[in-house]
Amino acid sequence: MTEVVKVDGISKRFGEKEAVSDVSFSIQRGEVVALLGPNGAGKTTMISMILGLMKPTGGNLHLFNQQPMNKSVREQVGTMLQEVSVPLGLKVKEILEMVRHYYKNPLSMNELIAYTGLSDKDLKTRAEKLSGGQKRRLNFALALAGNPSLLIFDEPTVGMDIESRKRFWDTIKLLAHQGKTILFTTHYLQEADDVAERILLFHNGRIAADGTPSSIKARLTKQFVSFCYEGPTDVLDRLYPNQWTFRNGRIFVETLDTDEVLFTLFQKNLHVNQIEIERGKLEDAFRELTAKEVG
Ligand SMILES: Nc1ncnc2c1ncn2[C@@H]1O[C@H](COP(=O)(O)OP(=O)(O)OP(=O)(O)O)[C@@H](O)[C@H]1O
Numbered sequence: 001m002t003e004v005v006k007v008d009g010i011s012k013r014f015g016e017k018e019a020v021s022d023v024s025f026s027i028q029r030g031e032v033v034a035l036l037g038p039n040g041a042g043k044t045t046m047i048s049m050i051l052g053l054m055k056p057t058g059g060n061l062h063l064f065n066q067q068p069m070n071k072s073v074r075e076q077v078g079t080m081l082q083e084v085s086v087p088l089g090l091k092v093k094e095i096l097e098m099v100r101h102y103y104k105n106p107l108s109m110n111e112l113i114a115y116t117g118l119s120d121k122d123l124k125t126r127a128e129k130l131s132g133g134q135k136r137r138l139n140f141a142l143a144l145a146g147n148p149s150l151l152i153f154d155e156p157t158v159g160m161d162i163e164s165r166k167r168f169w170d171t172i173k174l175l176a177h178q179g180k181t182i183l184f185t186t187h188y189l190q191e192a193d194d195v196a197e198r199i200l201l202f203h204n205g206r207i208a209a210d211g212t213p214s215s216i217k218a219r220l221t222k223q224f225v226s227f228c229y230e231g232p233t234d235v236l237d238r239l240y241p242n243q244w245t246f247r248n249g250r251i252f253v254e255t256l257d258t259d260e261v262l263f264t265l266f267q268k269n270l271h272v273n274q275i276e277i278e279r280g281k282l283e284d285a286f287r288e289l290t291a292k293e294v295g
Contacts, residue, residue, distance in 0.1 A: 002028065003026050003027070003028060004028065005025075006063075007050070011056060020049070021204075023046065023206060023207055027181060029179070030180070030181055031181055033200060034195070035047070035184065036186065037203055041203050041204065077150045078146060078151045080140055080153045091124055092124070092130070095138070096138075100112075107145060112141045112145060133161060133164055136160055152183045156168060189282045192213065208290060217279055224252045225276070226252045227272040227273065228250055228251070231271055252278075
């Protein structure tokens with residue numbers, strides 16, 4: 001395995017405020033990682049340091065075993081940050097051609113168009129005249145222009161409509177399939193759940209959880225077995241006192257051990273059907289993990 005990003009005991013202090021506190025993690029080649037966390041958790045600060053745009057106050061940080069600002073590193077990294085800025089006075093196609101020429105092995109114009117959804121009309125438009133969503137497409141194309149092996153995005157889908165968002169994630173999945181390493185921040189839990197194979201959950205400048213979306217969900221203490229049941233409910237009161245509720249035509253039993261509930265249902269021969277196990281949603285895990293102070 002090749003280590004692409006290595007963050008070792010990184011901290012960042014702004015005056016009294018420690019935005020990132022002694023954070024360590026590494027990302028291997030080909031991983032798709034979402035940096036998730038509530039407002040002010042330290043995600044953007046972390047990304048800025050990884051990109052070498054901000055100097056840590058402590059710790060060490062390497063990309064491809066080198067300092068982030070090395071030219072050979074920057075040539076392998078494509079990035080799209082929160083602020084959308086575009087060069088003035090040039091048409092989209094001219095900007096893309098110019099940036100492509102900078103790289104040894106750029107993506108072709110056709111690939112950039114297919115990946116980002118820029119239209120012929122967009123290509124002929126002066127960049128400053130593009131709409132916010134189109135500017136984001138241009139920024140995405142600029143991030144991909146050099147055919148980078150590491151892609152880093154800070155809130156990439158903010159300001160995109162549903163269709164652009166879908167195209168963006170479809171492209172990301174395709175690039176991930178090609179073996180690119182991808183790190184992105186998002187506020188949308190669904191995006192992290194759908195796209196990332198690993199989530200780094202930030203809270204108060206530290207990592208509150210690091211794992212696959214399903215392993216993070218599995219850390220939830222609350223789980224449910226739900227089913228349809230038309231028999232007498234006193235048996236439920238006996239088996240699951242204060243544990244069961246009735247919602248939308250189904251019985252929900254809250255439990256720490258779903259296997260045990262299933263076993264009892266069958267053992268007691270209750271006539272239940274349409275049984276489902278709910279191991280919790282990422283949203284609940286997010287709330288649970290960020291509700292408590294992480295020391
Ligand atoms: N340049 C700065 N000067 C002072 N404080 C800063 C600066 N940049 C960030 N902070 C503070 O550091 C903390 C982390 O901010 P950061 O922007 O990294 O969080 P975030 O997780 O990206 O939040 P959001 O989801 O709102 O973008 C916040 O308390 C923020 O106010």
